[in-house]
Amino acid sequence: MSGVGKSDDIYPKWATIVQSILHPQELAHEFFANKHESYKKDVKRTFRVLQARFALVRGPVRFWHHEDLSFIMKACIILHNMIIEDERVDDNKLVAIASSNDNYDSLGTDGPIEVSRGPTPFDQFMASNRAIRDSNTHYALCHDIIAHLWTLHGQDVIE
16 A cells, blocks of 8 residues: 555555555554454455355356356355254254245245356456556555545544
C-alpha cells in the first residue's frame, strides 16, 4: 500500500487482492492489519475444510465463469453444512437434524438455470484482466477499505 507502510510483497498489486500492512504506523492502519489477519485466517481455515472434502475445489479455476464458480462454492458450503449437521452426536447417538416439516420440493424455482459454456470473447477477457491488474485501483481500494473500517469502528478502538 503506497504510503501506508510496507506490505507483503509476495502478491501483485492487483485490484482483487487486498494485502495486510506489515508495519502499520497509524492507529487506523494497525486496526486494519489486525482485522485483515483475522479474516485471512478464517478464510484459509474454511477453504482448507472445503478442499479436503470436495476435490472439485482443489483444481485450477482461472478460466471458469464467475457465476459457475459462485454456484459451485455455495453448493460445497451448503453440502458441508448439511454433512456437519447430519454427523452431530447427541448422547453418543447419531441424530438426524432435518425435521419432518422440511419440504424442499415446495421451495419453488424460477425455472431451470441456464449456464453458458461458450467461450468468453477474447477482448472482454483482456479488458477484465487489465482491470484486475490495475495497481492504481488496488491502492485506491485499499485506502477506501481502511478509511471505511476506521469510520465504522475507529471510536471503539480509541475507547
